[in-house]
Amino acid sequence: MGGKTKIFYKADNLKELIKFLKKIENKVKIFVLSGGSNTLITDSTYDGVVIKLSNNFSNMSLLSEDIIIAGSAVGDKTLSEYAMSNSLGGFEFLSCIPGTVGGGIKMNAGCFGREFKDILISIQAINKSGQVITIPAKEIKFKYRDSGLSDDLIFLSASFKGFKKNSDLIQKEMKELKEKKEKAQPTRIKTSGSTFKNPIGQSDKKVWQLIKESVSIEKSFGDACISEKHCNFFVNKGNAEFKDMKKLIEFVSKKVLKKTGIRLETEIKILE
Structure with a gap:
């Protein structure tokens, strides 16, 4: 899922990247997109610049x-x-x-x-x-x-x-x-990985345990649902929209706060 951005720039090399940054003169917000594996992107147009580094930045x-x-x-x-x-x-x-x-x-x-x-x-x-x-x-x-x-x-x-x-x-x-x-996590399906961070210092329990205690695992919004295998993984069953996934994240967060008093922090990056 995810829509358009005001500007998408794929940097071919360092020289071109420097030239581009000087051209936009620090006037717009920038989001650097890496592999995108833990990123939830709005379906509407992102009002900023998304920068992606080309394979020329993948030497070892x-x-x-x-x-x-x-x-x-x-x-x-x-x-x-x-x-x-x-x-x-x-x-x-x-x-x-x-x-x-x-x-x-x-x-x-x-x-x-x-x-x-x-x-x-x-x-x-x-x-x-x-x-x-x-x-x-x-x-x-x-x-x-x-x-x-x-x-x-x-x-x-x-x-x-x-x-x-x-x-x-x-x-x-x-x-x-x-x-x-x-064995522990869903693989080869549409997910952004762990949705929330573990509440270090707030609870001895992992975030998946808090979710399991607070929310019905069957809960879904459109095609955005909670993984049965690991309930900190939220899944796009096929046609989930950004708003569906965001609603699910907010719903789970509120339920955990009400049940446990712990305010969860997202691990995934939300671009909107």
């Missing part, structure tokens, strides 16, 4: 025997496979995360006890004025599913540190993680 290379540099358009799974081919451990969890390096850094994506912050050394980014900057990971105030970095930054590339590990062991762990994920 070894800086040293345990450090990988990856463009922000590199897929998370692709990065994990590149690490495996170079016998580098620590990247296995990325094989289970849909999306790209840029989006993963922005939201500090993670699963099975590991997050982007655990492997990140530094990022190279560009601000809305077209200035390229480098930010060391130690200067980033990472939190659960949040990097705290400005929305005005466009990530270009990042360096990651792993450790030497037998590639067969890496492959075995990646296979085990994939099987674990497929």
Whole structure:
């Protein structure tokens, strides 16, 4: 689902991206679209600029025997496979995360006890004025599913540190993680992944447990429904519209607040 945007710009290379940013002169709001795997986009026209980085931002290379540099358009799974081919451990969890390096850094994506912050050394980014900057990971105030970095930054590339590990062991762990994920979460259907963040510090329960206690899993708005396999995943059964999915998100949020007193925060990015 999702409609049009006032301006859609696909950056072919850094030089062209800088030229474009200087042309729009910081006069309009910008949304950087990564893989789109955790994004809910309005069906009406978005009044701003959506920027997408081309495949020219998806290069990878070894800086040293345990450090990988990856463009922000590199897929998370692709990065994990590149690490495996170079016998580098620590990247296995990325094989289970849909999306790209840029989006993963922005939201500090993670699963099975590991997050982007655990492997990140530094990022190279560009601000809305077209200035390229480098930010060391130690200067980033990472939190659960949040990097705290400005929305005005466009990530270009990042360096990651792993450790030497037998590639067969890496492959075995990646296979085990994939099987674990497929048992617990819906796959190969229309979903934006986890809808809400776990309420860290507010409850010992996971968000799916709070939803299960507060809402009838059969509840739906149009073709927007709650997954039977994992109730923090909301599904488009076929023809759901943006307004249907938004209604479902708001309905579940209100029900959980009324039942538990906990105000849920969305993990998915809503573009409207």
